[in-house]
Amino acid sequence: MVILVYDGECNFCSNFIKFLLKINKNKSLRITSFNSKWYNDFKMENQIRDNVDSIILINSNKMYIYSDAILHVIAQANKLFFPILILKIVPKPIRNFFYKLVAKYRKRISKQIKCTLPTQSERKYFL
Template structure:
């Protein structure tokens, strides 16, 4: 099982997760947020890390690596995004951290849309 853990209180994060659900073709990929029982029982996040977390094949990815690996695993059309790992990690993670710092201020449309059946099926509570 592959799991993307996200900040359920963040509208930008929810927008990203809805995008992930739409593109996902991987039946192993699941999503959950930091406040679910699944997360509390299966993962102890580091309070100093302000990042989505992606767990795949016993590896835990954070920051830009989490996004790149999750997208590549979600849909084979996104496999080329892994080539972005050619960019030094400190540059990728700096960009990620700037976005993460201001993510709650980024206006996103359709924040309160009803979850799709696919979203519900992928969600670990």
């Protein structure tokens, strides 16, 4: 199972989740927010600090954060997007600098959206 943990109170992050669900062909992808019971239990079991400021991708025994999480979840959601992993040739500090820059201003970048509920077919991907 591939699990993506995101900030459910962030419009920018919610828009990314909508995009991900549109392209997703991976039946094992699951999505949850930092406020979910599943993530709180996982955090306790794995001694994860509370101040993670990134989406988290959990895939088998690996955890990805920052730009790695974005690249890997897009590539795993749909094989057509697998070539996005070529961006890993850009050094991680540079990729993460831009990730953190966007993350810092994400609430200003994204317009406020109305809270939309996932469709019936999308609900199966949420924990």
